[in-house]
Amino acid sequence: MVDSRKVLVALARVVPLLAFVDVCRSLPSLLPYLLERVSSLGLWYLALDAAVVLTACAGVAAVLTAITGSATLYSVALVLATLSRVPPQYLTSLGGALAEGRVPVLLPHAAAVDLPWVALAGFLAFLALDTFLTGYRYGESRTVVEPSADVAKALATFVALAIALLAVPLALSGYLVELLGRLARVYSGSPYTSASYSVGVALYVALLVLAARYVSSIAGVVAPFLLPSRRASLRFLRSTEELDTYFRPALAGTFLGLAVLVLLAPIRTMLFDILLAPLIRRLTPLENPQLTLSPTAIALQLALYTVSAIVAIALVRGLVSLGTLPTPSKATAVYVLAVLALIYASAVKLSVDGGVEMPAALLRPDFPALLRAVDRSYLNLAYYAVALVESLFKVLGVAP
Amino acid sequence: MSRPKLSFRLPKLGFVPLLVVGVALLVVSVQLLLWSIAYMERAMVATSLLSALAGFSLLSASLYVLRLAAYAYGVEAGGSEGG
Numbered sequence: 001m002v003d004s005r006k007v008l009v010a011l012a013r014v015v016p017l018l019a020f021v022d023v024c025r026s027l028p029s030l031l032p033y034l035l036e037r038v039s040s041l042g043l044w045y046l047a048l049d050a051a052v053v054l055t056a057c058a059g060v061a062a063v064l065t066a067i068t069g070s071a072t073l074y075s076v077a078l079v080l081a082t083l084s085r086v087p088p089q090y091l092t093s094l095g096g097a098l099a100e101g102r103v104p105v106l107l108p109h110a111a112a113v114d115l116p117w118v119a120l121a122g123f124l125a126f127l128a129l130d131t132f133l134t135g136y137r138y139g140e141s142r143t144v145v146e147p148s149a150d151v152a153k154a155l156a157t158f159v160a161l162a163i164a165l166l167a168v169p170l171a172l173s174g175y176l177v178e179l180l181g182r183l184a185r186v187y188s189g190s191p192y193t194s195a196s197y198s199v200g201v202a203l204y205v206a207l208l209v210l211a212a213r214y215v216s217s218i219a220g221v222v223a224p225f226l227l228p229s230r231r232a233s234l235r236f237l238r239s240t241e242e243l244d245t246y247f248r249p250a251l252a253g254t255f256l257g258l259a260v261l262v263l264l265a266p267i268r269t270m271l272f273d274i275l276l277a278p279l280i281r282r283l284t285p286l287e288n289p290q291l292t293l294s295p296t297a298i299a300l301q302l303a304l305y306t307v308s309a310i311v312a313i314a315l316v317r318g319l320v321s322l323g324t325l326p327t328p329s330k331a332t333a334v335y336v337l338a339v340l341a342l343i344y345a346s347a348v349k350l351s352v353d354g355g356v357e358m359p360a361a362l363l364r365p366d367f368p369a370l371l372r373a374v375d376r377s378y379l380n381l382a383y384y385a386v387a388l389v390e391s392l393f394k395v396l397g398v399a400p
Numbered sequence: 401m402s403r404p405k406l407s408f409r410l411p412k413l414g415f416v417p418l419l420v421v422g423v424a425l426l427v428v429s430v431q432l433l434l435w436s437i438a439y440m441e442r443a444m445v446a447t448s449l450l451s452a453l454a455g456f457s458l459l460s461a462s463l464y465v466l467r468l469a470a471y472a473y474g475v476e477a478g479g480s481e482g483g
Contacts (some may be wrong), residue, residue, distance in 0.1 A: 226422065
């Protein structure tokens with residue numbers, strides 16, 4: 001008599017091979033081809049023919065899944081197979097845009113990538129078999145007795161849930177592609193191409209993380225509706241940590257970072273360009289330390305900006321509270337007074353530098369000069385940030 | 401029975417108000433997300449990103465309310481069995 005568990009295990013091993021059948025069938029011819037090309041052209045060849053390499057890797061992962069039966073390997077194979085389906089004309093248009101210095105459209109249109117639907121459906125079947133097998137052991141009941149109506153209901157629920165959970169990420173990623181594709185089109189006329197390209201990549205990563213968080217929390221909403229359980233619901237509704245959440249705006253961390261960035265330039269100017277300028281000039285005899293790009297100057301700028309960033313972060317954390325009710329305290333007053341004192345002291349210093357005698361300068365702080373200095377500091381910060389980010393992206397190969 | 405009886409009774413709505421509020425927030429957030437695409441079409445980058453931000457914030461609010469509705473439904477409909 002055939003052990004039905006063995007049949008199910010065999011089925012779970014055959015599913016990945018069937019789902020990736022086209023990839024796996026091309027594998028015996030692809031691997032010798034790749035090896036021959038690498039041995040003759042070197043490892044750099046791999047970067048040139050990404051689709052072939054991705055297909056081969058997906059095939060290897062699929063075969064390994066069939067051997068080990070691991071769900072993680074299946075998902076790796078799925079991701080690789082999806083990436084290998086990005087149309088080559090998109091890749092060439094991307095390369096052409098980069099070569100001409102244009103901003104490429106960030107992603108192919110959603111319709112341009114056809115998802116490996118068979119492999120996706122196979123993934124669902126694989127996961128269902130995997131879950132079933134964990135609760136179905138040797139020596140236990142060989143037959144599962146369930147009314148066929150219940151089985152049909154469970155299957156229908158499973159398929160509906162799978163479609164819904166697939167539709168949400170597809171809709172969100174379609175939205176991101178639309179939004180950022182249009183952003184790239186807006187920026188394609190701008191002269192700051194690589195800066196805007198960096199902005200696009202950063203925005204895409206931030207929004208993708210956000211969307212992933214929403215997708216996973218949607219699953220947490222759907223589950224209690226499908227399987228209502230009084231005990232779990234009461235436990236949730238009684239726990240204050242789960243329930244008493246303050247409203248936290250999306251991307252709150254990013255906004256605090258922006259606040260730090262806004263404060264960074266004036267603080268750096270007031271501290272190091274005005275108040276401590278004589279000290280720094282004595283330490284580093286550089287002609288125009290703002291705009292030279294020697295290693296010493298860059299290290300100095302980085303150090304100064306790091307110190308200013310620490311001050312700015314302390315200020316933002318002391319003054320801004322997103323999502324919680326602000327509680328005025330003595331520390332708040334100290335922070336505000338410290339900022340006012342810093343502004344006043346640097347204005348007085350500028351007034352003294354402008355030729356006003358010391359006691360009179362205390363009454364005639366030079367605020368217009370301070371404003372001009374702060375204005376310039378933003379330009380310098382933008383210059384450094386763009387230079388840094390651009391070289392970083394060039395090193396990583398993301399931007400032209 | 402000395403207490404006077406009230407002349408009306410509140411209907412027992414259960415989780416439905418939460419569900420309605422959650423779905424309404426969801427609809428508004430989707431509307432804002434679509435507006436952000438429309439603004440980007442007209443090259444209004446900052447307006448578009450602000451609208452996308454409002455949309456995402458409302459989406460998280462709606463998910464929170466929907467989760468509350470789901471657990472309220474669980475208390476009403478669920479038996480004591482199960483996890």
